[in-house]
Amino acid sequence: MPNEPGKVTVRMYNVGFGDCFLVTFHYAPPLKDQHILIDFGSAGGAADLKRIALQIRHACGGKLYAVVATHRHKDHIGGFSDAGGAGSPGAIIASCKPEVVLQPWTENPDAGADATSAALLGKNRPASPTHLFLASMNAMQAYAQAVVVAAPLWRGAGNRQLAIEKLAANNTTNPDAVRNLRTMGKQPPRFLQFGSPSGLEDDKLLPGVKVSVLGPPALQQQNLKKYAKQSGDYWLAARFWGLQQRAAATAGNDLFPDEPRYEEGPMPFHVRWFIEHADSALKKNALAIVTILDKFLNNTSLILLFQVKGRKLLFPGDAQLENWQWALSRPGIADLLRDVDLYKVGHHGSRNATPKDLWSRFEKRRDRALTTMMSTAAGIYGRSEDGKVPSANLVKALQTESTLLNTQDLKGGKDPIVVELECL
Numbered sequence: 001m002p003n004e005p006g007k008v009t010v011r012m013y014n015v016g017f018g019d020c021f022l023v024t025f026h027y028a029p030p031l032k033d034q035h036i037l038i039d040f041g042s043a044g045g046a047a048d049l050k051r052i053a054l055q056i057r058h059a060c061g062g063k064l065y066a067v068v069a070t071h072r073h074k075d076h077i078g079g080f081s082d083a084g085g086a087g088s089p090g091a092i093i094a095s096c097k098p099e100v101v102l103q104p105w106t107e108n109p110d111a112g113a114d115a116t117s118a119a120l121l122g123k124n125r126p127a128s129p130t131h132l133f134l135a136s137m138n139a140m141q142a143y144a145q146a147v148v149v150a151a152p153l154w155r156g157a158g159n160r161q162l163a164i165e166k167l168a169a170n171n172t173t174n175p176d177a178v179r180n181l182r183t184m185g186k187q188p189p190r191f192l193q194f195g196s197p198s199g200l201e202d203d204k205l206l207p208g209v210k211v212s213v214l215g216p217p218a219l220q221q222q223n224l225k226k227y228a229k230q231s232g233d234y235w236l237a238a239r240f241w242g243l244q245q246r247a248a249a250t251a252g253n254d255l256f257p258d259e260p261r262y263e264e265g266p267m268p269f270h271v272r273w274f275i276e277h278a279d280s281a282l283k284k285n286a287l288a289i290v291t292i293l294d295k296f297l298n299n300t301s302l303i304l305l306f307q308v309k310g311r312k313l314l315f316p317g318d319a320q321l322e323n324w325q326w327a328l329s330r331p332g333i334a335d336l337l338r339d340v341d342l343y344k345v346g347h348h349g350s351r352n353a354t355p356k357d358l359w360s361r362f363e364k365r366r367d368r369a370l371t372t373m374m375s376t377a378a379g380i381y382g383r384s385e386d387g388k389v390p391s392a393n394l395v396k397a398l399q400t401e402s403t404l405l406n407t408q409d410l411k412g413g414k415d416p417i418v419v420e421l422e423c424l
Contacts, residue, residue, distance in 0.1 A: 003031065004208030004309050005227025005263055006423055008371065010342065011059060013052045014407045017348060017377040017389075018075035021315065022056055022416075023298040023309065025209060034058035035207050038304075038315050039345075040079035040093065041177075043170040044380035049079045051414070053092035064098040066200055069181050070302040070317025071104055073294075074170045075348075080184075081176040090177060094184040100199055101185040104216050106134060106300040107178070108191035114138070115369040129219050140293040144171040147286050154283055164287045167421060171293050179317035192302060193218040194327065208308060214333060215303035215319050217326040221239055264366045305336065306359045310424030318347040324355050338363045341371065341421060347351040347396065348376035372402040 005025040013020040019039035026033050037056060042049060069077045082090035086189040107113050115135035147168035155162060182189055190199045302319030303305035314337065316324075327333050340362050346353030364370040374390065398404040405417050 002096070003027075003203075008306075008308060008311060008313065008421045008423065010313070010419045011317055011423075012373050012407060012419075013055065013416045014047070014410045014413065015042040015047055015049065015075075015375065016047040016407075017044040017053065017380040018047065018078070019070075019317070019344075019375050020052060020056075020079065021344060021346075021375075023313070023315075024060070025206065025353070027207075031207070033061075033062070034065040036066045036068060036200070037064055037093065037096075037098070039070055039317070040089070041074055042078060043073070043075035044166055044377055048414075049085065049089040050092070053079065053089040057092055057096055060096055062096055064093070064096040065186065065205060066100050066102060067093065067098045067181070068102045068302065068304065068315070069107075070315070071300045072107065072174060072178065073173055073297055073298055073318065074172065076317065077174055077177045077181065079177075080180050081174065082180045083176040084221070084377070086282060087139065088258050090180045094180060099187050099205065100187045101181050101189040102302065102304075103181065103189055103191055104300045105191045105193040105196075105218055106110065106137065106216070107180070107189075108180075111191070122311040123211070124422040133219060137296070138173070140289070140296070141171060141173045144168045144290055144293060145173070147290055148172060149293065151286075151406045163382075164283070164290060165287050167287075167294060168290045171290060171297060195332070198304070208316055210307040212305040212307070212336070213302065214305055214315070214327045215323045217323070218326040295320060297351070301346075303327060305340075311342075311421050312337075313342040313344075313421075314340045314343045316346045317352070318350075320347060320350070321352045321355050324358055328355075328357060334361055337361050340364065341368060341369070342419065343372050343376035343402070345372055345376075345394075347389070348381070349374050349394055349398075350381070351387070351394060354394055359397065362402075368401060368403055371405065371421075372398050373405045373417070373419065374398065375407045379410065 007026040009024040009026065011022040011024075013022070018041045021038040022040060024033055037060075040049070040053070040056075052259045067080075069080065071077075073341055080090040080093060082088045084096065085091065105111065112131040112134045114133060115138055145168075147164065151165040151168060190196075192198065192213045194213060194215055194217045196213045200206055200211045203207065233407070243406055282378055298318035298320045299322050301319040303314075303316040303323065303324060304320050306313040306315070337358070338361055341364065343362065359365070362370050374395075376390045378390070381387075395404075406418065407417065410417065
């Protein structure tokens with residue numbers, strides 16, 4: 001039919017460790033092709049974001065239908081920063097005048113996404129779970145920024161950058177990108193959760209395309225009591241972080257202002273052992289906390305499923321196991337995903353962003369009719385085999401059971417990897 005796309009093109013740009021996908025729906029005249037940019041950022045590896053932004057503007061003819069920012073990690077939204085002015089990557093994308101920007105509900109300023117303290121923790125005041133959740137997320141990101149500043153002092157004699165520095169930097173707030181995303185769309189941004197109308201299904205602008213929002217779940221869709229019991233390592237310990245931040249603010253960001261310090265010169269012999277071991281414990285705890293935050297933010301990722309004339313394209317951002325557990329437990333979702341044609345590999349190929357329960361449901365992998373696209377870079381995230389990204393076991397499965405397209409195979413190439421799917 002003339003009001004349905006005849007073809008879909010997906011471009012995957014090489015941003016190193018990060019995501020950047022341009023999805024184009026091709027229509028017969030007089031309808032115009034429509035372009036949706038999904039994420040634009042990098043946290044490591046060689047990436048000329050300005051050049052890529054110019055490539056995107058050329059590919060979409062200077063007009064985007066929509067921008068999707070799946071979650072606030074730097075490797076997904078860093079390219080939207082317009083801090084460099086008119087020639088910055090973010091300004092170039094904004095010049096494409098998207099109709100609307102889609103983000104997860106955790107970015108909604110009306111819900112408290114900009115909260116810098118958990119003031120509702122006061123006595124005899126009702127606590128808003130959403131406010132605590134979002135205020136705690138910002139407190140954790142403030143901690144990540146503190147780690148970025150402190151971590152260079154922990155380097156050894158070789159002054160080699162530590163893994164925690166990259167991880168912490170990816171979890172900071174990206175304020176310029178956040179601000180630009182909120183203002184670049186012609187319409188107000190849409191903040192989505194599981195089951196929300198996407199706002200993209202427009203009979204005039206995007207006819208024949210259905211978009212399902214499969215994540216993230218909202219707080220009321222989660223088992224809060226269960227999470228509270230596991231708050232030490234599951235999502236976030238909201239009360240602890242709210243109190244921690246208030247205490248820091250009260251003390252002028254110095255919890256022990258009157259205590260002596262040993263910032264320069266040799267340490268006194270009688271405290272040397274204690275300071276060295278305390279320093280080691282600090283590094284381990286900082287890494288553990290920032291890792292929890294990284295997992296937490298990944299689980300705020302939008303999951304979008306595009307359906308068009310017999311084709312299904314799945315873009316899950318960095319959604320990890322907890323996000324998927326909710327989606328797959330909902331009626332009809334598991335069946336909806338059985339005949340996916342194209343899967344954007346979650347979290348750059350990590351071991352817990354493509355659950356086996358999800359992978360096993362992709363029926364087209366059995367005859368390698370499934371196309372998988374993975375944007376990743378080695379040596380950026382994780383050192384041991386257990387936590388390394390991309391996961392060797394997952395990559396093996398992707399190569400064996402699907403047609404895998406991997407930015408690592410570009411070997412420095414400047415052109416994107418392009419997939420074209422003819423609509424059935």
